[in-house]
Amino acid sequence: MANAHASPVLKHHFEDLGQQHACERLGMWMFLATEILFFGGLFAAYTIYRMLYPHEFEIASSFMNRQIATVNTVFLITSSLTMTLAIRCAKLGDRAGLIRNLILTVALGTAFMVMKGFEYAHEFHENLAPGKMFRTEYEKATKAVAGLAPAAADEYFKADAAKPEHERAHAHWAAELALKNKASADEVVDSGKVQMFLCFYFVMTGIHGIHIVVGLGLILWLVYEAATGGIPPENYSTVEVVSLYWHLVDAIWLFLMPLLYLAGAGMHH
Amino acid sequence: MSIAVPTGGAVAAPPPPEPEPLAANYLNNGYSIWSWLFTVDHKRIGILYLVSISVFFALGGLFAALVRTNLLSPTGAILSEDAYNRAFTAHGVLMLFFFLIPAVPGVFGNFFIPMMIGAKDLAFPKLNLASWYVFMIGGACAGWAVLVGGIDTGWTLYPPYSSRASQAAVVPGVLGAFISGFSSIMTGLNIMVTIHKMRAPGMTWGRLPLFAWALYATSLIQLLATPVVAITLVLLMAERMMGIGIFDPSIGGDPVLFQHLFWFYSHPAVYIMILPGMGVVSEILTCFSRKNIFGYTAVAWSSAGIAVVGFLLWAHHMFVAGISFYAAMLFSLLSMLVAVPSAIKMFNWTATLYRGSITFHAPMLLSIGFLVLFTIGGLTGLFLATLGTDIHLHDTYFVVAHFHFVMVGGMVLAYMAAVHFWWPKMTGRMYSDFWSRLASVVIIIGFFFTFIPQFVAGYYGMPRRYPNYPAELQWLNVMSTAGSSVLGLGYLMPAIYLPLSFFTGRRAPANPWSATGLEWQTPSPPHVFNFETTPVVVCGPYEYSLGVDQQGRTLPPPPNETNAEPDAQKEAHGG
Amino acid sequence: MSDPHNTTPTADDPHGMRKDLDSTGLLLVVFVAVLGLALANVGISMKMGPTKYTLVVQLAIASVQAGLVAYYFMHLRHGDKVVILTALSSLFWMAILFVLFLADYMTRFWVVG
Numbered sequence: 029m030a031n032a033h034a035s036p037v038l039k040h041h042f043e044d045l046g047q048q049h050a051c052e053r054l055g056m057w058m059f060l061a062t063e064i065l066f067f068g069g070l071f072a073a074y075t076i077y078r079m080l081y082p083h084e085f086e087i088a089s090s091f092m093n094r095q096i097a098t099v100n101t102v103f104l105i106t107s108s109l110t111m112t113l114a115i116r117c118a119k120l121g122d123r124a125g126l127i128r129n130l131i132l133t134v135a136l137g138t139a140f141m142v143m144k145g146f147e148y149a150h151e152f153h154e155n156l157a158p159g160k161m162f163r164t165e166y167e168k169a170t171k172a173v174a175g176l177a178p179a180a181a182d183e184y185f186k187a188d189a190a191k192p193e194h195e196r197a198h199a200h201w202a203a204e205l206a207l208k209n210k211a212s213a214d215e216v217v218d219s220g221k222v223q224m225f226l227c228f229y230f231v232m233t234g235i236h237g238i239h240i241v242v243g244l245g246l247i248l249w250l251v252y253e254a255a256t257g258g259i260p261p262e263n264y265s266t267v268e269v270v271s272l273y274w275h276l277v278d279a280i281w282l283f284l285m286p287l288l289y290l291a292g293a294g295m296h297h
Numbered sequence: 298m299s300i301a302v303p304t305g306g307a308v309a310a311p312p313p314p315e316p317e318p319l320a321a322n323y324l325n326n327g328y329s330i331w332s333w334l335f336t337v338d339h340k341r342i343g344i345l346y347l348v349s350i351s352v353f354f355a356l357g358g359l360f361a362a363l364v365r366t367n368l369l370s371p372t373g374a375i376l377s378e379d380a381y382n383r384a385f386t387a388h389g390v391l392m393l394f395f396f397l398i399p400a401v402p403g404v405f406g407n408f409f410i411p412m413m414i415g416a417k418d419l420a421f422p423k424l425n426l427a428s429w430y431v432f433m434i435g436g437a438c439a440g441w442a443v444l445v446g447g448i449d450t451g452w453t454l455y456p457p458y459s460s461r462a463s464q465a466a467v468v469p470g471v472l473g474a475f476i477s478g479f480s481s482i483m484t485g486l487n488i489m490v491t492i493h494k495m496r497a498p499g500m501t502w503g504r505l506p507l508f509a510w511a512l513y514a515t516s517l518i519q520l521l522a523t524p525v526v527a528i529t530l531v532l533l534m535a536e537r538m539m540g541i542g543i544f545d546p547s548i549g550g551d552p553v554l555f556q557h558l559f560w561f562y563s564h565p566a567v568y569i570m571i572l573p574g575m576g577v578v579s580e581i582l583t584c585f586s587r588k589n590i591f592g593y594t595a596v597a598w599s600s601a602g603i604a605v606v607g608f609l610l611w612a613h614h615m616f617v618a619g620i621s622f623y624a625a626m627l628f629s630l631l632s633m634l635v636a637v638p639s640a641i642k643m644f645n646w647t648a649t650l651y652r653g654s655i656t657f658h659a660p661m662l663l664s665i666g667f668l669v670l671f672t673i674g675g676l677t678g679l680f681l682a683t684l685g686t687d688i689h690l691h692d693t694y695f696v697v698a699h700f701h702f703v704m705v706g707g708m709v710l711a712y713m714a715a716v717h718f719w720w721p722k723m724t725g726r727m728y729s730d731f732w733s734r735l736a737s738v739v740i741i742i743g744f745f746f747t748f749i750p751q752f753v754a755g756y757y758g759m760p761r762r763y764p765n766y767p768a769e770l771q772w773l774n775v776m777s778t779a780g781s782s783v784l785g786l787g788y789l790m791p792a793i794y795l796p797l798s799f800f801t802g803r804r805a806p807a808n809p810w811s812a813t814g815l816e817w818q819t820p821s822p823p824h825v826f827n828f829e830t831t832p833v834v835v836c837g838p839y840e841y842s843l844g845v846d847q848q849g850r851t852l853p854p855p856p857n858e859t860n861a862e863p864d865a866q867k868e869a870h871g872g
Numbered sequence: 873m874s875d876p877h878n879t880t881p882t883a884d885d886p887h888g889m890r891k892d893l894d895s896t897g898l899l900l901v902v903f904v905a906v907l908g909l910a911l912a913n914v915g916i917s918m919k920m921g922p923t924k925y926t927l928v929v930q931l932a933i934a935s936v937q938a939g940l941v942a943y944y945f946m947h948l949r950h951g952d953k954v955v956i957l958t959a960l961s962s963l964f965w966m967a968i969l970f971v972l973f974l975a976d977y978m979t980r981f982w983v984v985g
Contacts (some may be wrong), residue, residue: 035887041418045887047494050952051420055490057955058520061962062482066524068966069558073532073543075970076977081549086922094914101910109903112894112945119889158541220548227541227548231532262887268947275946279938282906286913286930293914294921493954521965557973608968612976624976 037263049265056269060276063239067280070235074228074287081221088225090292091156096147097289100140101281107136108278111247111271118264123254126267130251133274137244144237148230158227229288236284239277246270312851316807316820318725323825337422338825343408344723345429350400351792353436356443357391360384362785365747365778371771373764381764382449383465389452391443394474395436397704398566400712401573402484402519403432405719406512410488412816412823413506415497415832420490428483431476439473442466451762453559456544456552460536468534475530478523481569485519488512497815499834504847506814506838507590510597511576514604518565518572522608526562529555553618560611568607570704571671572600574711575642578664581718582646583839584812585661586653587855590839592645599638606635616687625684632682639675643668656858658810659733663714666741670706674699677752692762695755698748706744713740713791720795721805725822728798732790740787746780811855813839813846892950902944909937 035045042048078085110132117125151157250270253259259266323340326332333341363384367376376384407425411418419425442448448470450459459467492505492513533555535541542548544555583590590596612620612628646668655661677699680686690696717737721727750773759766759773766774808817815832816823835849844852913933920926942948948956 041416041420041422042495051490051494053951054493054954054958055421055424055486057951057958058486058489059482061958061965062486062520062524064962064966065521065969066528068969069525069528069561070532071966072969072973073554073558076551076554076973077549079974079977084549098911098914102907105903105907105910108906108941108945109899112899113896116894116896116899119893158539218549223548224543224550227543231535231541231543235528235531261885261889264889272946275941279941282910282937282941283931283934285910286917286927286934290914290917290930291927292922293917293926294919521962525969557976561969608965609972612972620976621979621982623979623982624972627975628972 035262037260045262052265052269053272056272060272063273063276063280067232067235070228070232071283071287074232077221077224077228078287078291081218081224084218084221085225086292086295087217088222088229088292089288089290090295091154092229092289092292093147093150094289094293096143097285100143101285103136103140103143104278104281107133107140108275110136111274114250115264115267115271118254118259118267119261121261123257123259126254126259127251130247130254130267134244134247134251137240137247141237141240141244144233156226158223158230232284232288236277236280239280243270243274243277246273310851312853315853316818318804319820319822319824321825322725322820322822324725324822326825335426337418337426339407339411339419339422339425340723340823342425342429343404343406346399346403346407346432349429349433349436350396350403353391353395356440357388357396358785358788360388360391361781364388365781367764368766368774369771369778371766371768371774376764378764379449382451382762383447385762386448386451386470387443390439390448390470390474392704393452393566393570394477395432395439397570397708398481399432399477399484400708401577401715402488402512402515402569403429403480405508405577405715406484406488406515406573408723409719409816410491410509410512411495412819412827413509413814414492414495414500415815415828415834416491416495417826417828419487420495421487424483425487428480428487431483432480435473435475435477435480437473438469438476442470442473445469453563454530454533455559456533456536456555457546460533460542460544467537471530471534475527475534478527478530481519482523485516485523488516489520497832497834500815500847501834503593504834504837505597506576507579507593507596507600508573508576511572511579511600514600515569515572517601517604518569518607522562522565522569525558526566529558529562532558553615553620556615556618557612560614561608564611564614565604565607567700567704568603570708571711572603574667574708574715575600577711577715577718578646578667580812580814581660581664581714582649583841584718584810585658585664586650586655587841588649588653588839589837589842590645591648591651592641593837593839595641596645599641602638602641603635606631606638610635610682613682613687616684617691629682629684629687633679636675636679636682643672643675654855656856657734658717658730658856659737660714660718660810662734662737663710663717663740666737666744667707667710667714670702670710670741670744674702674704674707677702689758690755692760693755694751694759694761697761698751698755701748701751706748710740710744713737716791716795718810719816720798721809722816722819722821722823724799725805725820726798726802727805727809728791728802729794732794736787736790736794739783739790743780743783743785743787747777747784748780750774750777750780806853808846808853809856811852813841813852815847818846818848818850892947894944894947898944902940906937906940909933909940 037048038045039048042051110129114126114129114133117123117129247270250259250267253266323338326338333345336342336345363376364381367374367381367384373381407419445466448454448459448463448465448467450463450465450467454467454471459471492509496505532541532543536544542550544550544552546552579590579596610628610632612624613632616625616629650665677695681690681696681699717728717733754766754770754773754777755761757770759770805821807820809821810817815828815834818832819827832848834847836843836845836847838847840846841852846852913930916933917926917930920929942959948959951959
């Protein structure tokens with residue numbers, strides 16, 4: 029370690045840079061283990077409910093926006109690439125390349141969140157949200173169409189002086205459910221369990237989104253550090269540590285996406 | 298157990314000269330409040346933890362006093378039924394999340410792990426400081442919850458009561474526990490990376506003090522279990538605040554799922570609480586019986602065993618909750634399994650004592666108390682692990698007595714033992730030998746009278762968490778409350794003589810107990826960077842029979858049984 | 873203990889940081905593979921529809937993707953043993969969570985005796 033002790037990067041309590049990098053890497057991996065267990069609890073809960081209510085989960089999933097999810101997946105995977113390239117640039121001392129790759133990662137992550145924002149907005153508009161919003165209106169709609177034809181449902185809601193912003197949702201749900209009940213008369217779709225899927229959808233994507241935002245913050249901090257000369261080659265491990273976090277968030281999405289968006293893929297509705 | 302030093306024959310090498318008391322040590326390296334609040338020195342952070350958890354212990358004890366006083370009368374002596382719910386919940390939350398879990402890792406893990414392995418600090422000093430701040434923020438949230446009236450759900454927070462019906466300040470309390478969990482994760486992460494990567498030359502895994510093994514196992518659990526309760530508490534808060542009903546039966550949710558997720562952490566959490574205590578006991582028993590630990594490998598690996606097997610047992614808290622009968626049988630069987638590594642430790646400790654040269658200083662008295670009380674607590678756990686008997690004993694005072702035996706008779710005693718063992722090193726002062734021994738005895742006696750009656754009461758069916766009970770069980774409750782007063786007195790005594798040692802205690806030598814660990818090779822209190830030069834380890838951690846410390850140097854004379862200062866140490870101090 | 877990999881300083885690389893440099897080509901290949909698998913996942917799911925095996929296929933594909941990301945992007949390829957142990961342990965503990973949870977839920981409705 030020729031200049032190890034002379035490096036300003038070396039912290040006082042470490043013997044040499046190798047020990048420091050090894051500790052930083054191991055520390056981040058241990059933190060990632062906690063994140064895996066954190067999401068693991070969520071995934072386990074989801075697995076149980078999906079095992080108990082497979083049909084409702086598939087139907088509910090079929091209402092999710094698969095196109096946005098696919099585009100978002102492409103964004104995240106690409107951002108993983110740019111993040112790994114950033115480490116490479118840091119090791120080579122290529123400051124311009126490092127900053128370029130970091131900014132690209134931030135751009136892709138931001139694009140992910142923007143698409144997610146559109147997605148959520150659409151879903152709230154459609155009353156596809158858990159809690160009070162979903163429950164009262166959806167239950168009204170389902171009660172109305174149970175055993176009735178869509179025309180009768182329309183009449184029901186016209187008669188009920190419903191608030192204007194919910195009319196569209198009523199019609200939407202009434203039509204969908206009536207179609208399903210016609211398609212498979214012995215299959216009853218329990219509205220509550222559809223709502224349960226939506227609970228998971230928002231909690232899982234919401235928490236994942238929070239992790240993305242935190243990651244973006246960390247990467248922006250890296251941009252600042254790089255721009256002010258704080259990431260010489262011997263400090264590449266700072267970039268690596270953030271990239272490990274970013275890759276985990278990407279990997280979690282790779283599991284989240286099929287579970288939430290592809291459960292009902294190929295269903296006809 | 299490899300030794301690279303020639304054993305002393307008839308003429309052993311003299312002990313190295315007593316290190317000069319340092320003009321500049323970690324305590325006087327800056328006196329301002331900022332030098333403490335912005336420190337990254339692991340020793341100062343340990344002291345910060347010591348002060349804050351002592352406050353939480355006192356608060357939790359206050360609520361315990363309220364509970365026990367209320368139980369003097371079969372119809373509730375001083376509290377309304379709602380207030381009683383809030384009292385026992387506050388006692389549980391404060392004692393578990395804010396005392397038992399952070400105590401030994403936060404105070405002694407932070408202070409001594411780097412010193413024991415010959416490092417200058419933990420791997421991530423700033424993360425260490427952050428962990429204390431996060432702990433305090435969590436404590437503030439929980440404290441806020443207590444101030445606005447407390448929670449009435451029990452520390453176990455089961456929905457649907459906690460998510461829907463309870464009118465109490467559930468969210469601040471849950472938030473406090475959630476935030477403190479991050480502190481736990483940070484501490485565990487720090488300790489694990491440090492032990493992996495920062496051991497001094499010669500400090501192999503097989504030469505690590507058992508305290509380090511125990512803290513490593515504890516940190517493993519902290520790292521892997523805490524995130525699961527974190528997500529559980531998030532889901533609980535989401536259900537309460539936003540109606541996202543993951544545990545709501547009306548949309549197909551299952552409240553028992555909460556229990557599964559909650560106990561997946563909370564059962565391993567009890568091993569987070571006890572394992573550090575077991576590590577402390579290994580250090581103390583060897584030192585005060587002047588003997589090597591019997592079966593180092595077994596004790597070391599049993600810590601890891603408890604940590605791993607402890608993850609497989611959680612549903613024994615849910616035998617009557619409505620889980621599958623087959624799953625209940627499985628968990629019952631697995632719960633029996635964890636008794637094995639704990640028993641291995643007990644046997645090895647007992648064998649360590651056998652034919653040792655035992656002195657009964659306060660750390661030793663408390664450790665022997667631990668052996669007895671933890672054994673009783675552990676054995677009664679088997680009654681609860683057995684499916685059939687648990688049906689009758691679940692949610693009775695038998696359970697309460699069981700866990701207080703292991704947590705108070707076990708862990709709190711071990712914590713007190715650790716305080717008494719390492720106090721001279723941390724503060725550079727010796728406390729009163731007479732008062733500390735007396736306090737240890739008072740604590741053990743008070744403990745017996747507090748909790749033995751509770752086994753009987755539980756056997757007779759007295760339910761837990763009820764503010765009232767059948768009148769024929771009153772004598773048991775009165776005895777228990779009387780015992781708790783004695784126990785409280787026992788805890789009060791160190792709260793007096795320990796701070797008093799700063800004023801009237803004699804200055805501590807570097808190694809007052811003549812212990813072998815690396816932490817005792819430094820002056821008391823230690824230098825800011827722990828060691829003048831990096832120590833080189835040549836042998837295992839408990840070579841008392843050979844009379845050498847881990848660097849192969851001869852130990853000073855062991856502490857004698859009386860209160861007198863040993864002659865050699867007197868000379869070193871100039872008489 | 874020093875990290876065994878960063879030990880060969882050279883003139884223009886005084887701290888030996890370039891020893892385990894990724895090649896851009898390799899990274900691009902992995903990227904294309906992960907991306908391709910993602911698109912395949914969507915396509916196969918739509919083709920299969922919600923059958924008994926769709927979930928298994930989806931999770932298998934996702935696992936391969938995650939494995940590639942972990943091995944190449946997260947440098948498990950030249951990670952030291954403790955790092956690999958950490959990664960595998962987290963999966964093992966998640967497995968404990970899943971298996972024992974399902975042990976309850978899958979047997980809850982079995983009739984006793």
